[in-house]
Each structure stands twice: as structure tokens, then as C-alpha cells.
Amino acid sequence: MSAWLPSAPCTPGACVERCRDVAAVPRAVLRLAAVAVLLLVGIAIVLSPLGPGRPRSRGRIPAALVRHWCRWIVRAFGVRVRMTGAAAPAGGLLLVAHHVSWLDIPLLAAVRPARMLAKSEIRRWPVAGPPAARAGVLFIERDRLRALPDTVAAISRALREGAAVAAFPEGSTWCGRARGSYRRAVFQAALDAGVPVQPVRIRYRTAEREVSTAPAFVGEDTLLASLWRVATARGVTAEVEVRPVVPPGRHRDRRSLAEAAQQAAAAPGVPVLRHGHRRKAPSKSMCAL
Template identity: 25%
Template structure:
């Protein structure tokens, strides 16, 4: 009975510490965020440059508050408009990527209806996409073209949804239509978004929790996908402890170097898939890894002497 009681007390203590941690982070988040929302709203009206830069500073503070440590290889080009193509694991990707560089995002229209989150997304100048209406592609294309012409860096989550973090889902070529629409008669392809636009891949993997490597079974603690409920998932993740995330940014490639949206999707997917495998297996960036894109299911990827991490 004494042993049982001791174990019970230890379990209760761990639970209490996790709950206190989550409550403290949540309180700190709202204390930081609410007073700064009018600041960003004002910047949107009077200083476009400030409105791009301020969320980057803000999200670095959010990551510190959450205990998220960023390990970044490469950088987003600071002096050119950039289409950033990224894999997507969790709602946590938004503050993490926003802490890397001044970025805005392409999101499904449903996000514009989420309480509080929609306000934050709009303040960060999110481009909302209505995937149910084909006619909306033209509107999105115009908005993305305008953003890129203004020198913005815009993030596209090319899988179209989030995953458990153990794999990269097949990229949806339709999502690239706004960035790389078919050329109209007599128009050069590069004229649609500006010949100075570059594409950079961004590969993101959550690697450690409390300094301990996250294994395949534990990775869904961070991944938010399927029918997971956001509030309960966020609360569990806040209770869990500090995280390490590895981010690998690819070299800039001119948008006009891609033949069409399918070429852009294919080459970006291959690079991100290879980087994710390397990070998951702690391989160096130049390690030779054969990656096979899936025909419809999950990917199969192999490294010399190893098993598939996507099986």
C-alpha cells in the first residue's frame, strides 16, 4: 500500500506540474498577444514593412514562451519575393515558421471562421483559399501575385493537410496553381508573378522533447492531424515540455525555372521528402538517400542499410 501511495503521489505531482506549465504558458501567451494585436493592426494601416517584420519578432517571443528551440539550416532570402514550400505537421508550425523569417501563409478558407485564430491569421496577412470553388483560384492567384510583387515571403503547405510527422504526404499540384498558373496566350510564364520571384523549400521535423529524441510512436504528440480536436491537443502539448525542432531551408530557385505547377510540385516534394528523411535519421544534408514519391499512399523511402521511415 505504501508503494502504491508513493507512486500515486509521484504521478499526481507530474500531472500537476504539467498542468501548471500549460496554464502558465497559456496565461503568458494571452498577456503577450492581446496588447500587441492593436499594434499589428495599426502597422497594417501605416507601415507595410513593419506589418511584415513585427510578427517575426512576436513569434520568436511565443516560441521562447512555449519552450521551442529552433535549429535552422539555411535562410529565407531577405531581399527577394519568395514562395516557401513546406511540409506541415501541426498547428505549432505557424509560430515556429513565423519565428524563422517574416512570412505570411496560404490557408484554407475555414480558418477565417475559427474564433480568435482567424483574427491572428488576418493580422498576419494570411491568404485564404476556397478549395470548394474553382472560380476562387483566380482570386487567390491575383492576391498571391500581388503579395509576391510586393516582396513578400509566402508559405504554401503543399500537402494540403497536416500529418503525424513521420512522413511527408503527397503534394497536391492543384495548390500550386495560384503560384504557377498556366501562361495566357502571348504571355511569358515569369510575367505572371514577376521574374525575380524565387522558390525555397522548407523541411520541418520536431526532433526532441525534454531533450530526448522523439520516436515514431511519440511523434503524434506534436502532430495535429485527422480528426484531432485542436484545444485538447494544444493543451496536451503545452503540458508535455520543451521541444526541439529542426528546420532545413533549400537554396532559392527562380520561379520561372519550373516548367509548370506539376514540375514545381514534383521537384519541391522530392527535396522536402529527402530532407525530412535525413533529419529523422540524423543523416547529414549531403547523405545519399533514395526517395520514391508515392503513387497515392504514403511514401516509401530508403537509405543505405536502413528501413523505410514512411512505412
């Protein structure tokens, strides 16, 4: 693992609070069962002749159906979804958002179906790998700096072909009480392709309108623990705000473009902190925020 790979200081023990209001076990189990059914239906469609990976089939699955399916996935967990802002434009588009949870992925796809960036290890996963590859996921080798130019070129090529590409430029998940700074490489792809950038602001709230850390998937948290925490939480709302698009040509370099997108996607009052590195022990300073 290279030292440049970013990681957040957030940890489950320091940042993720216990939910005051939790769902009963039977209800949580029903939620997870509903999610499993929706995932199986989605995988079946992706692997079917209508799937995006079949010859001459790209685009057959209606975008509206994909958006609704993504919202259903989040709703099946018991999380309400509130979406505001204008619709994302058609054509090549880079979608970016701060990263808190695996829930961010279907929420971003609910804004506009897009090719997601994912670590290369997922391609080899026995269950998730083949459907992810068929769905058009762009796999990146995050721990190999030498692979970065090829990654930027692949993203730029997808953007030129008119696809939307979704990315979380922080490179790591944060708890939601603070954010990391955006890495700039993915914005070079948008510059090279001459496409707009669509910042999206994603926030998780409790019923009392406070920041909810229940969906946070940080540090050494396990996926099973995170899934159960979300399924048992009550009163969580995902607020998705589609911010004004940053048109091509407004920023000449990736640094200024990344800063503009970061400022647009950041929630008011949430500080942006510098990343640590995975070789360093995670800090617990965030628990006081």
C-alpha cells in the first residue's frame, strides 16, 4: 500500500454514534430481505440480454428505471430520500460528491445513472465482480501511482463517449461531521474531455435534523456491521442536493476545478480537513466535532 493513498481519521469508535431510536430486529431483518431482493433483481437485469455489457445493448435499460431502483435500494433500508436541485444534464458528465457511506453510490446514481469508479480488487470478487464489470464500472488501481495516467485516460475516454462518470474525489470515507479535500486527478479527465462537472451534496440527517453518523462506513468498520447499523436505524433521511453544474472552460487547471467542485458540494458548517495516510494511526480528534 503506497503512502500517497488517502485515508480519513474517522473511526467507528470515535465518530459513529449509537442511534437513540432503533428499529426492532424483525423489522431490520425485513429491510435487509427487501434489499436482497432488489439487488438480485438488479443483478439479473445487468446479466440479462438487456444488460449494458451485451453487444449493442448499452442504453436499453431506461435511465428512469435505474434512478428509481437506486432510490428503492436506499428506501428499503428505511432511509428516507429527499432530492432537490435541477436534473443533471445529458452527455458526458463528471458527477462528484463527498463520501460518507456505501449509500452514497445508489444516491449518486439516482441523480443520473453513471459509470462508477471502484478499486480494482472488486473485479475479482466472486459475486460482485462480474455484475460490476458488466455494468460498466471503471476499475482503478488506487495503490499504484504509475497507473494513474492510464486511469485518467480511461475516464476521459468514457466522458468523451457521452457517459456520466461518478467519483468520490476524497478517496476515502468520512463520518459526515468533517470532510476531506478533493484529489485532483479525476478532474484532469474532465478537463481533457471538455465536459462539465456536476457537484452533488449528500447529507444524512436524524429526525431532529442533526448530522446522522449511522450510515458512515469508516475506518475498520465491517460491511456487515454497517449494514445492520443502517437497517436498525430509525428516522434517518438522506438529503441529496444537485448543485449548479461547473461548465467546461471555466477553470483552466485541475486544481481550481477541484476546489470549485469541493466548495459547491461541501455542506455549510462542515470543516474540510487534510487527509492522513494509511500508514499513520487514525486520529480520534474528530469525535469532538
